[in-house]
Amino acid sequence: MKGIENISQQITAEAQAKAAAMLDEARQRAKEAREKGAQQAKAESEKMRTETAQRAEELLRRSERTAQLESKKSQLAARQKMIDLAYEKALAKVLTLNDEKYGDLLCSLCGQTGAKTGELLFSEKDQARAGGLVEKMNQQNGAQLTLSKQTAPIPGGFILRQGQVEINCALDAIVRSLEEQTAKDVAAILF
Secondary structure (H helix, E strand, O other): OHHHHHHHHHHHHHHHHHHHHHHHHHHHHHHHHHHHHHHHHHHHHHHHHHHHHHHHHHHHHHHHHHHHHHHHHHHHHHHHHHHHHHHHHHHHHHHOOOHHHHHHHHHHHHHHHOOOEEEEEEOHHHHHHHHHHHHHHHHHHOOEEEEEEEEOOOOOEEEEEEOOEEEEEEHHHHHHHHHHHHHHHHHHHHO
16 A cells, blocks of 8 residues: 555645646746736836826926917007007097187198088087187188087087088097007007
């Protein structure tokens, strides 16, 4: 029986040796797989870190461009406000001219229309002094204009009505039309 025990021990020893070898091989493969997985994870992590950094850079650049555009937009809006204010002040100054200068201005505007007949509508504020203005306009321009009993919703100046046609000589409309022609020059003076 010793022979059987020896064979049995030998088979067991070989099986244990094979099992140990297989276990070592499995451990080695597991170690290699872990190392490979760690390398892949590190590479993937590095790739993600790089992509994230690139995306962050791009977002930063976009944010900077957006901020620059918003800044320019704000500056342009502020400049436009200043230009508008300049024209508002110019209109206010014209509207506060003394009666003689104001009358001369309106007579000049009337002469520029070339009209010899028609009805003049003034603002409520100017209606009281309009009678004298109409006489002065007629004398200076050789016209036969009449004063309307109606008033116009304008800050100053007049509206010349000739039948169905109205010529707008309201001072705010004139200032707006001048703004289109002179805005560049006004901006150059202001800025």
